[in-house]
Amino acid sequence: MSRRTRSDNSIQGIPEATIARLPLYLRALYALADRDTACVSSEELATAAGVNSAKLRKDLSHLGSYGTRGVGYDVDYLIYQVSRELGLTQDWPVIIVGAGNLGRALANYGGFATRGFRVAAMIDSDPLIIGTSIGGHRVFGPDEIERVVTRFGVMIGAITAPATSAQSVCNRLVAAGVTSILNFAPVVLTVPDGVDVRKVDLSIELQILAFHAQRRSASKAHPTAEPPAVNGCEPPSVNGKRPVTQQVTRQAHDEVTAEAIGS
Amino acid sequence: MSRRTRSDNSIQGIPEATIARLPLYLRALYALADRDTACVSSEELATAAGVNSAKLRKDLSHLGSYGTRGVGYDVDYLIYQVSRELGLTQDWPVIIVGAGNLGRALANYGGFATRGFRVAAMIDSDPLIIGTSIGGHRVFGPDEIERVVTRFGVMIGAITAPATSAQSVCNRLVAAGVTSILNFAPVVLTVPDGVDVRKVDLSIELQILAFHAQRRSASKAHPTAEPPAVNGCEPPSVNGKRPVTQQVTRQAHDEVTAEAIGS
DNA sequence: GCGACTTTGTGCAAACGTTCACAAGGGCGT
DNA sequence: ACGCCCTTGTGAACGTTTGCACAAAGTCGC
Numbered sequence: 001m002s003r004r005t006r007s008d009n010s011i012q013g014i015p016e017a018t019i020a021r022l023p024l025y026l027r028a029l030y031a032l033a034d035r036d037t038a039c040v041s042s043e044e045l046a047t048a049a050g051v052n053s054a055k056l057r058k059d060l061s062h063l064g065s066y067g068t069r070g071v072g073y074d075v076d077y078l079i080y081q082v083s084r085e086l087g088l089t090q091d092w093p094v095i096i097v098g099a100g101n102l103g104r105a106l107a108n109y110g111g112f113a114t115r116g117f118r119v120a121a122m123i124d125s126d127p128l129i130i131g132t133s134i135g136g137h138r139v140f141g142p143d144e145i146e147r148v149v150t151r152f153g154v155m156i157g158a159i160t161a162p163a164t165s166a167q168s169v170c171n172r173l174v175a176a177g178v179t180s181i182l183n184f185a186p187v188v189l190t191v192p193d194g195v196d197v198r199k200v201d202l203s204i205e206l207q208i209l210a211f212h213a214q215r216r217s218a219s220k221a222h223p224t225a226e227p228p229a230v231n232g233c234e235p236p237s238v239n240g241k242r243p244v245t246q247q248v249t250r251q252a253h254d255e256v257t258a259e260a261i262g263s
Numbered sequence: 264m265s266r267r268t269r270s271d272n273s274i275q276g277i278p279e280a281t282i283a284r285l286p287l288y289l290r291a292l293y294a295l296a297d298r299d300t301a302c303v304s305s306e307e308l309a310t311a312a313g314v315n316s317a318k319l320r321k322d323l324s325h326l327g328s329y330g331t332r333g334v335g336y337d338v339d340y341l342i343y344q345v346s347r348e349l350g351l352t353q354d355w356p357v358i359i360v361g362a363g364n365l366g367r368a369l370a371n372y373g374g375f376a377t378r379g380f381r382v383a384a385m386i387d388s389d390p391l392i393i394g395t396s397i398g399g400h401r402v403f404g405p406d407e408i409e410r411v412v413t414r415f416g417v418m419i420g421a422i423t424a425p426a427t428s429a430q431s432v433c434n435r436l437v438a439a440g441v442t443s444i445l446n447f448a449p450v451v452l453t454v455p456d457g458v459d460v461r462k463v464d465l466s467i468e469l470q471i472l473a474f475h476a477q478r479r480s481a482s483k484a485h486p487t488a489e490p491p492a493v494n495g496c497e498p499p500s501v502n503g504k505r506p507v508t509q510q511v512t513r514q515a516h517d518e519v520t521a522e523a524i525g526s
Numbered sequence: 527g528c529g530a531c532t533t534t535g536t537g538c539a540a541a542c543g544t545t546c547a548c549a550a551g552g553g554c555g556t
Numbered sequence: 557a558c559g560c561c562c563t564t565g566t567g568a569a570c571g572t573t574t575g576c577a578c579a580a581a582g583t584c585g586c
Binding site for chain 3: 304305306320321323324328330331332333334335336
């Protein structure tokens, strides 16, 4: 209990982990609403969202007491409450920087246009693309960032540009007034305080999968046997440079781009 | 301390949170190696990866004692150790199902081909695309999934197909022998035990950003004032159906696709 | 060869998140 | 109107993650 300003509930104290799950619940709720389900229990909703029902109830309790004991939650009402909490009752204009495959996929992404988000403009540096339209969205040059952001009151920017230009693009977005950034480029962005960066990194997810896949196949190959030479007995290597036992596959690196094709 | 089978270190006990950060460290290490930096301290590496140095040291200590006190970590050696831990010293053939913009972006993604992953094949249901090549990868029809998986020994599949077909595609992948799935479709996939699913959801990330953006602009508008009518005083609504105060923007839903264009 | 300096590796405590289990409370049948 | 039954909302236990702070240990200058 970290001593909230008020009754330790709802005023400003929703845990980050809960916030991250609200969109999941919202999606499940929409699916139920489409099937004309008026009311849902925590058990059903939890199953639909792929979480444990106790967790769901605790999460929802952070927003307030919107359920009815013995009955469940009114679907439409809960949709409204969760949407409001997430700030989706208003429309968010978004600027997408980088009109490669990823930028295009994002612009056409189903959940994008439909639930509170709108593509204000796309930005790309390729002169052949500037001036064209992608999925109904006009593509502007990088110099138009400031104008677009100001004009449409953009607060959210998505960076789908190559890693090499991600930081400079980010700087321009921030300077123009963007305070929330969704970064797809595989770099750590540096931003001033008060700017919120979220990262989506495809290759990190793959690497995590690879780890578990390796573990699975290792334990299948020789169950409860210890993995070959994990720890402890490396030659001490007196003179600074340690011998690298096996060279890691490493062709191109560092200059990894968020988008190798396109922009 | 949850009682490991062995010395409570390294044998099988690397925390999930650590695993999720290893790819980050690996990327920072590659960047350093490219600048011909032979040795790095936990402080520097932590800064490059955007984390706290104590956390980095604790994370690395789970792999073993690969640093030198008073000096730091040998970059090449650490790259090898981290790669091995993640299972990236071997090559992972990956099958991509859905050759829309997202699938194409993934196939061309920089971090994909270079660090232990290889696109074994792409799959799409569009007859116009089947048989063509995308980024050097041949596109097969859905009926070829089993053959491709068996032929190339694929263990990892990426689903970039529309949400409506995601579950059936997933079933086919699992039936063919895929045990790790990276899901881009906005649905909760149901899989048997032993199959690992990771989710990348663009719209969830956006919604989380929107939450924070809303909070920021709210507290800027009226600092330390309480948000208008958050909690507590809804009309009790005796007869089941509660009044919905304001209808949430809701045009199309449920049938949200991972990829609205393309496949 | 030795002492001062630097940086790793880690015990510990606090913060955070999850799960259990149950009391509180509302609906429904009689 | 009353009591049974069902589901929410939440206190409390547990597990995980973070961050501090420092001892252990290696290097480098002299």
